Amino acid sequence: MNTNSLISHPCTLCCMPTTMWCSRCQNAWYCSPDHLSSDWPRHKRECAPVNAAAAQQQPYNMIATPAPVQQELIAVSALLFTPEEERSKIISVQCRPQGTLSQGICPLPLSMPPNTIILTQGLNGEALRFPLHIWYCPVALQRGSPVNRAIFRITSGAAEKAWCGPVVVLKFNGSRRQGYTDAGSNDLPALSAYFLAYK
Structure with missing residues (x-):
């Protein structure tokens, strides 16, 4: 603050x-x-x-x-899957706080794809302690975007749905989903299982 x-x-x-x-x-x-x-x-x-x-x-x-306080942007690490690269990479995402911390409203990332999915279960259906927030563009394939090579690689090409365009994954700091913490390579197994199962 x-x-x-x-x-x-x-x-x-x-x-x-x-x-x-x-x-x-x-x-x-x-x-x-x-x-x-x-x-x-x-x-x-x-x-x-x-x-x-x-x-x-x-x-x-x-x-x-x-009076409202001008809140500074919050930077968190996120996973970026791109069509151009074989592996995901860790990037820094700037988030603008919404409301106050006491209101429990999650910060809003700047310049992100339009749609989101919240992944609450990992491998074998076990609950994730820190849910994952997946940001993607649902019409990337219709726009002619290439298949996401990084997702293709971690699923060994066995995913039912061809993920296209960039995908960014942020990690909630707890089950209440009021903020983000740094995402990293430890989150890849749960994401791989999700990308494989998504239809």
Whole structure:
């Protein structure tokens, strides 16, 4: 988290430093919900909602909320399978955090193929402690993309489905799938079994 972006502002009512603001207009700073309520008769004349959802809120529901923090990108290791190469390779993928960590929303990778599959079982149907997130393009074959040589190699050409185009695999950091951890060569057996079984 970038602590430099947690800039304190003076509370509109008492001038105490605060990082919370009126969640409706996001222009007035308050050190507590009580101070926002106390200042509401005056503030409501200048409080213009920043979006339609905020406009529908009732004044008595207004609270002082922390201002959003500019979160830095998160880099994790992922496996890349390409049509051009015989072996997968480990790459670094930049992910943008979504929401806050307490909301449990998984980061969103930047510049990834459009579709995903979440692999929760490994060899012999055993549950994976760290599920794998497979990103691929479902229309790669229709676009004339070549068969993915790296996947062809780890399945010894026995996969029922010809995987085409690039495939990127990220690894969740736990069964709740709220974030990613580094993927690596230890994940190849489960992926190979999946690519073989996929129809």
